[in-house]
Amino acid sequence: MEIFKYKKPLSLMSKSKRFGMVSVALLVLSLGLIFTKGFNYGIDFAGGTLVQVQYEGKAPIDKVRDAIGADKNYEGASVTFFGSEEEVVIRTKMSSKSLGEDIGDKMRTLLKDTGKFEVRRVDMVGAKVGSELREKGLMSMFLAILGILIYVSFRFEWRFAIASVMALMHDVTIAMGAVVLFGIEVNLDTLAALLTILGYSLNDTIIVFDRIREGIRTIKNPDLGAIIDESVTQTLSRTTLTSLTTFFVVLTLFLFGGEIIRGFSFTLLVGVVVGTYSSIFVASPILMWLGFSVSGFREKEAVKLKREKEKEKMRQMYENGTL
Amino acid sequence: MKTLNFRVILFAFALIFGIVFSVPSITQSESGKKITLGLDLQGGLHMLLGIKSDVAIESRTKSMAATVKYIFDDEEIIFDELRMVDGEKITFELLDNDDVVKAKELLKKALEGTVLSQDGLKFSLEMTEKEIARTKQNAIKQAVDTIRNRLNEFGLAEPTVAKQGEDKILVEVPGIKTQEDEQRIRELIARAAHLQLMAVDEERAARVMTMNVNEAKSFGDVILPDVNTPEKYLLRQIPILDGSMLTDAKVGFDKNNQPVINFALNGQGAKIFGDFTAKSVGKRMAVVLDNKVYSAPNIRERIGGGHVQISGNFKLEEAHDLAIALRSGALLAPVFVMEKRSVGPSLGADSIKASSIALVLGFVLVILFMFFYYGMAGVIANVALVGNLFLILAIMSLFGATLTLPGMAGIVLTVGMAVDANVIINERIRELLHAGKSVAKSIEDGYNNAFTAILDANVTTLIAAVVLYAYGTGAIKGFALTMSIGILASMLTAIVGTHGIYQWLLPKIDKRRLNFWFGIKTEGAK
Numbered sequence: 001m002e003i004f005k006y007k008k009p010l011s012l013m014s015k016s017k018r019f020g021m022v023s024v025a026l027l028v029l030s031l032g033l034i035f036t037k038g039f040n041y042g043i044d045f046a047g048g049t050l051v052q053v054q055y056e057g058k059a060p061i062d063k064v065r066d067a068i069g070a071d072k073n074y075e076g077a078s079v080t081f082f083g084s085e086e087e088v089v090i091r092t093k094m095s096s097k098s099l100g101e102d103i104g105d106k107m108r109t110l111l112k113d114t115g116k117f118e119v120r121r122v123d124m125v126g127a128k129v130g131s132e133l134r135e136k137g138l139m140s141m142f143l144a145i146l147g148i149l150i151y152v153s154f155r156f157e158w159r160f161a162i163a164s165v166m167a168l169m170h171d172v173t174i175a176m177g178a179v180v181l182f183g184i185e186v187n188l189d190t191l192a193a194l195l196t197i198l199g200y201s202l203n204d205t206i207i208v209f210d211r212i213r214e215g216i217r218t219i220k221n222p223d224l225g226a227i228i229d230e231s232v233t234q235t236l237s238r239t240t241l242t243s244l245t246t247f248f249v250v251l252t253l254f255l256f257g258g259e260i261i262r263g264f265s266f267t268l269l270v271g272v273v274v275g276t277y278s279s280i281f282v283a284s285p286i287l288m289w290l291g292f293s294v295s296g297f298r299e300k301e302a303v304k305l306k307r308e309k310e311k312e313k314m315r316q317m318y319e320n321g322t323l
Numbered sequence: 324m325k326t327l328n329f330r331v332i333l334f335a336f337a338l339i340f341g342i343v344f345s346v347p348s349i350t351q352s353e354s355g356k357k358i359t360l361g362l363d364l365q366g367g368l369h370m371l372l373g374i375k376s377d378v379a380i381e382s383r384t385k386s387m388a389a390t391v392k393y394i395f396d397d398e399e400i401i402f403d404e405l406r407m408v409d410g411e412k413i414t415f416e417l418l419d420n421d422d423v424v425k426a427k428e429l430l431k432k433a434l435e436g437t438v439l440s441q442d443g444l445k446f447s448l449e450m451t452e453k454e455i456a457r458t459k460q461n462a463i464k465q466a467v468d469t470i471r472n473r474l475n476e477f478g479l480a481e482p483t484v485a486k487q488g489e490d491k492i493l494v495e496v497p498g499i500k501t502q503e504d505e506q507r508i509r510e511l512i513a514r515a516a517h518l519q520l521m522a523v524d525e526e527r528a529a530r531v532m533t534m535n536v537n538e539a540k541s542f543g544d545v546i547l548p549d550v551n552t553p554e555k556y557l558l559r560q561i562p563i564l565d566g567s568m569l570t571d572a573k574v575g576f577d578k579n580n581q582p583v584i585n586f587a588l589n590g591q592g593a594k595i596f597g598d599f600t601a602k603s604v605g606k607r608m609a610v611v612l613d614n615k616v617y618s619a620p621n622i623r624e625r626i627g628g629g630h631v632q633i634s635g636n637f638k639l640e641e642a643h644d645l646a647i648a649l650r651s652g653a654l655l656a657p658v659f660v661m662e663k664r665s666v667g668p669s670l671g672a673d674s675i676k677a678s679s680i681a682l683v684l685g686f687v688l689v690i691l692f693m694f695f696y697y698g699m700a701g702v703i704a705n706v707a708l709v710g711n712l713f714l715i716l717a718i719m720s721l722f723g724a725t726l727t728l729p730g731m732a733g734i735v736l737t738v739g740m741a742v743d744a745n746v747i748i749n750e751r752i753r754e755l756l757h758a759g760k761s762v763a764k765s766i767e768d769g770y771n772n773a774f775t776a777i778l779d780a781n782v783t784t785l786i787a788a789v790v791l792y793a794y795g796t797g798a799i800k801g802f803a804l805t806m807s808i809g810i811l812a813s814m815l816t817a818i819v820g821t822h823g824i825y826q827w828l829l830p831k832i833d834k835r836r837l838n839f840w841f842g843i844k845t846e847g848a849k
Contacts, residue, residue, distance in 0.1 A: 001695055001696045001697075001842050002753075002842065002843055002844075052670070054669075054670075095660075096660065097373075097659035097660050097661075098513070098659070098660065099370075099372075099509045099510065099512055099513030099658065099659065099660055100506075100509060100510050100513055101506070102506075102509070102660065102663065104502065104665070105502070105506050108502060118667065118669065119502045119667065120666070120667040120669060120670040121664075121665065121666050121667065121670055122502075122663065122664075122665045123663070123664045123665070124660065124662065124663040124664075125662050125663075126660065126661045126662060128661060129371065129661045129662045133796065136794050136796075137794070139794060140790050140791060140793075140794035140795070143790045143794070144786060144787045144790040144791075147786040147787075147789075147790060148783050148786055148787070151779075151782060151783060151786060152779075152783070155779055188795070188796065188798075188799050189729055189798075189799065189802075191799075192729060192791060192795065192799045192802050192803075195787050195790065195791050196736070196787065196791075196802075196806070198787045199783060199784035199785075199786070199787030199788065200740070200784065202780075202783045202784070202787075203740075203743070203780040203781075203783060203784050204780075206776065206779045206780045206783055207747065207776045207780055210775055210776035210779060210780075211776070214772075234754070235750075237750055238746050238747050238750045241696070241746045241750075242739075242740070242742070242743040242746050242747075244692070245688075245689045245692060245693075245739045245740075245742050245743070245746070246736070246739035246740055246743075247739075248685060248688040248689060248692070248739065249681075249685030249686075249688070249689065249735050249736060249738050249739035250735075250736065250739065252680075252681045252684040252685040252688065252735070253678075253681045253685065253732055253735050253736075255681075256677060256680045256681045256684060257677050257678055257680075257681040257732065257735070258673065258674055258677030258678065258728075260363075260674060260728060261678075261728060261729065261732055264729065264732060265732070268736070
């Protein structure tokens with residue numbers, strides 16, 4: 001089977017302004033959401049307690065709310081269904097330091113008369129640990145981006161590195177925007193999903209850049225736009241196919257993987273789509289805007305090649321004993 | 324070209340290795356190295372505990388005071404006003420100038436790491452900075468050991484207790500059935516189990532109900548409540564002896580068939596206890612546990628042998644846990660919860676089920692897709708994918724790595740991403756075939772052309788995974804781990820393995836049937 005058969009390269013660069021507008025619009029929207037509505041931090045980062053309760057039969061959610069509300073300590077606690085009608089999750093900002101009777105135990109007592117139930121999960125994060133985790137999370141994002149920047153500069157050229165990191169931030173920002181838009185709780189696993197998007201989206205971009213790097217060496221036309229068009233067209237099938245297989249598995253994870261990792265799989269789902277889009281339509285135009293010069297790159301390559309050849313010649317002479 | 328090449332042999336070895344070492348984990352056999360299931364999959368309790376190390380300093384000071392008193396009494400040095408100040412300093416006054424030299428010498432010998440300062444006949448004794456740091460470190464180390472002992476004695480399977488960072492303790496207990504059991508375990512961990520035998524201040528005992536804390540302090544006393552009744556006791560602040568001299572504690576029954584705890588003291592403890600009871604006939608002595616008075620019997624005669632009993636209307640379960648706590652020693656400093664994650668066994672089982680369904684479905688989708696899109700080339704990629712899965716499991720089994728729910732997600736994701744390499748390679752091969760190259764040349768060049776892209780792409784994903792592993796906590800580490808192993812294993816299976824299979828099959832590849840082999844229709848191939 002073959003889906004992608006192009007006799008002629010697609011002219012993408014000529015349309016790059018239009019895609020740029022779409023991206024800018026999405027970015028503005030995402031940033032707007034992040035700064036106005038803000039993240040819905042889960043207990044991992046905000047501190048607090050989460051209690052997951054499963055009832056036999058439908059959970060009497062109103063009764064649960066009343067029972068919890070009866071205790072002044074848990075004012076503002078939220079009770080929501082979780083995955084199915086049998087399960088509810090109670091979230092409160094409170095956390096307790098005591099090892100003995102903790103909030104989970106107290107909830108159990110409060111819920112005593114609401115029916116037959118089983119407490120299936122109690123997560124509690126103290127405020128101090130929460131802020132530590134938040135710091136660590138930001139640090140890990142920063143380090144991952146830095147590491148990638150260094151590696152790509154080393155393997156390609158600094159403009160490639162900047163372009164790929166910009167594409168990456170584009171993807172992560174839009175994924176975060178989606179997380180805010182859909183009110184997904186931001187926990188450690190959401191952060192893990194964002195970091196995975198970093199790696200994944202870059203993966204796609206690198207494949208395209210690799211082709212462009214190759215195109216610069218092999219394609220006669222020195223116009224960068226033409227080289228990019230041809231390279232992107234050549235990798236289009238691969239980019240789409242891999243994204244498709246990844247999309248399949250993330251979708252199964254989202255649909256069947258269970259409620260606990262839904263935030264994680266949702267974030268990834270968005271990331272895969274945006275990452276694919278950006279590696280085709282966003283990363284390469286940035287390369288152009290950064291003023292990457294094909295002839296300059298070729299000259300540098302030629303000089304490098306020449307130097308290597310000279311070295312080789314010297315070595316040959318040395319080995320032959322003529323030096 | 325040789326048909327049996329090193330690549331395919333290497334792949335075969337990897338496949339056999341993968342299957343052999345993943346079998347124990349898949350079948351959950353008794354023997355062999357297995358993947359450990361994370362607490363979020365098998366159910367259990369994960370806690371990060373903090374420690375109030377100031378309390379360790381205070382109790383160290385208190386026991387220093389007890390030592391001072393014991394030495395002076397023993398050597399018949401007359402002293403007065405032995406006090407603890409701010410929980411970190413002891414002051415006392417000697418009454419006889421002739422005792423000063425002897426007292427100084429004795430204290431220097433008995434109490435290492437302290438500074439004694441003198442102002443006339445008034446003395447104060449303090450720990451050095453180094454000793455304070457050492458005491459704090461010791462408190463954490465001791466807490467780790469004590470909690471581990473308690474959990475082991477409770478009969479739980481493979482609990483983990485470890486120091487984390489400078490001042491935190493990680494506790495992981497798998498296999499807890501109910502929330503009630505969990506609470507019992509938490510209470511056992513938290514129990515300070517600080518046993519003290521203290522003298523009742525008989526001179527002022529009558530005034531205890533009207534006396535406030537500060538007043539009691541000025542007499543060198545403390546007021547402690549009874550464990551069961553609202554009654555209060557006025558006790559000498561510095562205990563006769565404490566739980567550090569205890570050698571054994573067992574549950575027994577008194578004459579009313581009520582559970583009690585019998586404990587035995589070591590030689591030194593027995594001697595101190597014997598001496599004290601001999602001197603204090605007719606007075607009361609309180610058995611104090613965690614700052615609550617359990618009993619305060621009258622001393623009728625000297626009690627030798629060092630056997631003491633605690634009674635306090637215990638339930639049998641309670642007495643059992645308390646005896647464990649006493650046996651495993653007191654916590655020098657109380658611990659508190661900083662983070663707790665507890666998952667019931669049924670939720671863990673549900674998570675395994677859900678993530679396994681996602682894995683199988685995702686896997687089947689990818690396999691079908693690859694087959695329909697690439698024909699035999701897709702089948703070869705699928706063989707590599709299966710090999711990849713086995714390799715991930717085998718490597719994790721060999722290292723006894725922990726599989727968490729995010730870890731499962733990592734494996735699912737790897738299934739989607741591992742075929743990436745094969746997609747890149749197959750696309751390259753198709754391109755070359757379209758350009759009219761021979762099958763052999765297309766395969767060789769296809770692999771060469773694809774290699775740098777695959778390498779760069781994998782390294783960058785690996786960078787993100789490694790950062791995640793270094794900075795992630797708990798379950799998230801599991802995700803980073805399976806992703807990293809998956810990426811590395813895919814380099815072997817998807818690049819080397821499939822390349823070997825192509826070379827091996829090359830003589831059989833019919834250039835007229837490119838649609839069957841590579842899923843393309845082309846007239847150009849030679």
